[in-house]
Amino acid sequence: MRFAHRHLLGIEHLSQSDISEILDLAETYVAMNRQSTKHSDVLSGLTQINMFFENSTRTQASFELAGKRLGADVMNMAMQASSIKKGETLIDTAMTLNAMHPDLLVVRHPHSGAVDLLAQKVNCAVLNAGDGRHEHPTQALLDALTIRRAKGRLHRLNIAICGDVAHSRVARSNLILLGKMENRIRLIGPPTLVPSQFAEFGAENYDDMNEGLKDVDVVMMLRLQKERMDGGFIPSEREYYHRYGLDAAKLALAKPDAIVMHPGPMNRGVEIDGTLADDINRSVIQEQVEMGVAVRMAAMDLLARNLREAA
Ligand code: NCD
Numbered sequence: 001m002r003f004a005h006r007h008l009l010g011i012e013h014l015s016q017s018d019i020s021e022i023l024d025l026a027e028t029y030v031a032m033n034r035q036s037t038k039h040s041d042v043l044s045g046l047t048q049i050n051m052f053f054e055n056s057t058r059t060q061a062s063f064e065l066a067g068k069r070l071g072a073d074v075m076n077m078a079m080q081a082s083s084i085k086k087g088e089t090l091i092d093t094a095m096t097l098n099a100m101h102p103d104l105l106v107v108r109h110p111h112s113g114a115v116d117l118l119a120q121k122v123n124c125a126v127l128n129a130g131d132g133r134h135e136h137p138t139q140a141l142l143d144a145l146t147i148r149r150a151k152g153r154l155h156r157l158n159i160a161i162c163g164d165v166a167h168s169r170v171a172r173s174n175l176i177l178l179g180k181m182e183n184r185i186r187l188i189g190p191p192t193l194v195p196s197q198f199a200e201f202g203a204e205n206y207d208d209m210n211e212g213l214k215d216v217d218v219v220m221m222l223r224l225q226k227e228r229m230d231g232g233f234i235p236s237e238r239e240y241y242h243r244y245g246l247d248a249a250k251l252a253l254a255k256p257d258a259i260v261m262h263p264g265p266m267n268r269g270v271e272i273d274g275t276l277a278d279d280i281n282r283s284v285i286q287e288q289v290e291m292g293v294a295v296r297m298a299a300m301d302l303l304a305r306n307l308r309e310a311a
Pocket of ligand 1: 058059130136139169170222223225263264265
């Protein structure tokens with residue numbers, strides 16, 4: 001079965017074989033990105049527009065580099081300075097851009113569901129770069145590639161996702177992906193930040209790091225998303241770090257070869273100890289960034305093949 005999708009809107013639409021196909025192709029791009037000449041022509045002649053309605057450093061840079069390395073014409077829209085500020089709706093902006101014949105539209109938006117809505121209105125392939133608390137598919141794919149390379153497999157692992165699960169599209173996409181690949185997932189955090197409805201994905205909830213981290217293979221930390229909180233979720237950052245911040249003592253409860261992950265940006269000293277985050281023997285945070293470019297190249301390559309076939 002080959003990858004048969006017009007858009008990449010969420011992990012929920014992907015099968016196990018879709019996920020493996022993206023990761024396998026991404027491996028070839030990891031190798032290419034490590035060479036001094038990093039260039040291919042698979043997106044040559046195609047136009048990629050990045051529309052980020054929310055701040056982003058690594059995701060936007062990663063999509064931009066991915067497109068350029070594959071030979072696309074890449075444009076970054078400065079959404080802060082766009083007509084959205086003059087009252088134009090998301091859909092009108094999308095229709096205006098659509099009239100310029102882009103082939104790939106990469107969209108990040110603060111509202112859950114906004115990217116799906118936009119995908120229904122345009123003729124090009126749409127990639128979701130994060131919509132509200134809903135999904136962030138390329139993040140889950142890059143996390144999966146990082147895990148597969150570090151652990152040699154992507155199934156039957158014990159994986160802890162820790163912290164602000166409630167506000168996190170990263171957690172949601174990872175839960176879906178890691179569940180589809182048949183891993184055991186634990187969600188660890190204060191009950192205010194770990195909603196019980198995630199039990200539907202087959203995860204176990206823990207409110208104690210010392211219990212939850214026992215014998216896990218992977219510890220995935222999440223940023224405390226203060227911009228999505230309206231107060232009252234945690235007593236204080238100091239108290240939060242004490243109970244839920246990952247440090248060497250808490251990590252010692254996991255398997256001796258457990259890896260530490262974080263999607264970035266990090267709040268050092270809030271959800272993770274800075275020294276541990278930089279410890280290259282345990283932390284794969286820099287690898288995650290590296291895998292991000294390769295996974296985005298693979299996703300855009302596969303979508304572009306479908307675009308060309310449909311033309
Ligand atoms: C994440 C995001 O924007 O959802 N960051 C990212 O894409 N690397 C996570 C976060 O903001 O905490």
